[in-house]
Amino acid sequence: NAPFVLIAGPCQIESREHALKIAAFLSETAKAAGVPFVFKASYDKANRTSLKGTRGVGIEAGLSILAEVRDRLGCPVLTDVHDIEQTRRAGEVVDILQIPAFLCRQTDLLLAAGETGKAVNIKKGQFLAPWDMQNVADKVASTGNDRVLLTDRGTSFGYGALITDFRGLPTMAETGYPVVFDATHSVQEPGGRGSSSGGKRVFAPALARAAVAVGCAAVFVEAHDDPDNAPSDGPNMLPLPWIAPLLSDLKALDAVAKGRTLTEAY
Amino acid sequence: NAPFVLIAGPCQIESREHALKIAAFLSETAKAAGVPFVFKASYDKANRTSLKGTRGVGIEAGLSILAEVRDRLGCPVLTDVHDIEQTRRAGEVVDILQIPAFLCRQTDLLLAAGETGKAVNIKKGQFLAPWDMQNVADKVASTGNDRVLLTDRGTSFGYGALITDFRGLPTMAETGYPVVFDATHSVQEPGGRGSSSGGKRVFAPALARAAVAVGCAAVFVEAHDDPDNAPSDGPNMLPLPWIAPLLSDLKALDAVAKGRTLTEAY
């Protein structure tokens, strides 16, 4: 029942300067709000809707930039991995390895992530129920590494749409692992722009508030200084000025929520 | 942005004594929490899963008991109506007429409810999107009665399951009408017990907390002194001892949520 953590950053590492700028802003804003902060960014967008989508700076440059963010700002860093070799390389640099939702059932990837000894944040596949994540987490834990986090980033709901089931947070928490709510991917509209995903960022604060009121260990948001022109996930990333008021509200909601364990006190 | 209201009561009026007892408990508990209270109960369960389900005391006895609850406790009373004649009769007694979710597209019923001049609480059909409720509300408003409330009680999600989309609360609020969140029907599992619906009441407080944190005008819950033996909706009704701690948490969350309008301040 520790206070919630903020996991945030731009969708992808666009450049060294850009990553450092966004990370510094988020780190300071989180510090001012009294919220622990983890920086997140991707070095490769390996599953873009269309081949034409920008993929990123690549693993070598990306890991180097993530290391610099951590060294400069003193915050843990998180990135996502897509195959076993990437997992090993990223596992030497970052603090938290993230398994993308589409890949959350790939046994070898989960085992490789577990074997690094680093914390592993597994995103729930859009095609899975919350309770299906026990088997998924068990794959990582079978390596002797129980530093697992489980993230909800929405569930398929008809075509081109996701929905968040907030019963999923306490359900996944029954595994004993910390549960993260990803507020910006949860408002994505997959494939909604034809050759890229759409989304409605206006709903992300509402869903983050709901998640914290239900009870979660961390909130994940992607944020950007110019989301409408970002190379990926623009429609759902948050503008930087939203972060401070959002953290302020989430802190207050979290204090209420952490006062009563959901399944015991009613 | 007034503080939230509690709409609560047993699923059905089982007897005069039972209704008065539950109403008195809820009224006192809400008063102690400083939460305005509306008593809800049904005189007829007109759409039970199976013909064998208990339907209730009927409209004549039911309206008389509702009037007595209001007179004794001084709280507004709400009941649901299923045809035009019932609507006219109930409209002479209760403060709020409720349109059941399955019936929310029946134009003549909506018009009849509007014409009573009473407040009309329309439950969003499980088969409708939040934005579809503008056309539904317009039918009532066409009678010159704009005392409309819109309630979310879950949306169809595969078979035998409902899901709550918390983006729906601000979406329905764009109509300008107060939005209610029904926390106990939202955790129903339609048809889940073969000849009656199932449900998981354990999730209702979580969803109520989420709704209040997002922002809503009222929370609707069904409550019972012995839910496991209630004639209808037992699996999702709340036991009475859950109400006081739930209201306490919701009050605190509401104070945070009402401090910042969702769509303007981020």
Next chain:
Amino acid sequence: NAPFVLIAGPCQIESREHALKIAAFLSETAKAAGVPFVFKASYDKANRTSLKGTRGVGIEAGLSILAEVRDRLGCPVLTDVHDIEQTRRAGEVVDILQIPAFLCRQTDLLLAAGETGKAVNIKKGQFLAPWDMQNVADKVASTGNDRVLLTDRGTSFGYGALITDFRGLPTMAETGYPVVFDATHSVQEPGGRGSSSGGKRVFAPALARAAVAVGCAAVFVEAHDDPDNAPSDGPNMLPLPWIAPLLSDLKALDAVAKGRTLTEAY
């Protein structure tokens, strides 16, 4: 395992002349194809998306026109009913009473329909699983009238969309009642045009072919001489020239499908 029946007509009775013209066309086309024909049309569209939608000629004129269609063409006629009084009146005129999908759980309506002694075609609610229809059919059968038909017209699939689960046809057939597939409402897009439903008629023949290949007792389609300008359900109604080739294909598929009972012969 009798050959399939065609239930068809315009969504609503627009006028005596229009109904007779469409009925005559469909009757002749069905006769030429060797397919038994039931004429369907509504006298009142009681649940339009918006109050502005055209509702129809009303029950008195409507029943008179339906009687004339039957007398002139010698075909059974079907219409839908929305309350108990309509059910009694329509029950004196038409051959098959239809319970709309939104109303399929209204116990009193089902009982009233059963009590007329006429055949009762119940549309599966978009919010129900196929196996939920056993309880629904039992309500009608409790009146001693077992002349029940069960129709699939699609299931809610996210917002503004329906999907057809073809496992539902054999599942509903396990009740022992004939199963009808409604090919044109199944391709509706509820609320898709803001103040009316959208739809994609181009997919209706595909779904009708699928249904007949799986095995069903009847195919229901709405058809119109100018669907793009029809007062309701235009986007999904079929133009008249599609009917003859569709029946020809369905006949051929039906002959194959009826040759092997689904659950026994594999």
Next chain:
Amino acid sequence: NAPFVLIAGPCQIESREHALKIAAFLSETAKAAGVPFVFKASYDKANRTSLKGTRGVGIEAGLSILAEVRDRLGCPVLTDVHDIEQTRRAGEVVDILQIPAFLCRQTDLLLAAGETGKAVNIKKGQFLAPWDMQNVADKVASTGNDRVLLTDRGTSFGYGALITDFRGLPTMAETGYPVVFDATHSVQEPGGRGSSSGGKRVFAPALARAAVAVGCAAVFVEAHDDPDNAPSDGPNMLPLPWIAPLLSDLKALDAVAKGRTLTEAY
């Protein structure tokens, strides 16, 4: 509009003897029915629900057995691949490389498959709309290899369930690539047995009949001599005696369906 092809085999290669036995049976049965046959089996089940699920014989043994099946029976062989190195190795042996549904958005895997020059069968992710597959196919085609097949194996429908949208077959056919219907995975119930998926094989013939009546290039089924004791996908695999009558019916339905192009002739 060529007659349909059968793609069939056991879910996994259990042993050389078992694969050869099943392949021989299916090859003969297809030949007797006059249906072209492709043998399918997996050397590795890389995304089992639970870590405890049997994974298979591995790529080296698996490719050798697939080569032997092709050499002995003269039929093309298909297997699924999970990373770039597997793709290159399998691409030297099999005729059709298959991209699993969960992996259908992994750009590098699609490019690697395309670069082998072999035919690439891409399964539509359970989380994608049919129209999303154009972008997916374009990734393969960007390598200069347009020998792409698109397979429907069901779409997420609530939790633990899949549904088949038969509008998806003509929608995917608009890409110009042949469309395959996977009748046995479409009746899976993901995670339905806790540590493995459930399913209802009884519905697979119904869905296969529907797909052929709508129109498709190939039908994919997994079949086994003892499905109830198979190491994977037992609940949805077909027993061998179902294959001959199913092919007989599908042949007759296909002859009707191929007689009229869906979107042109109605």
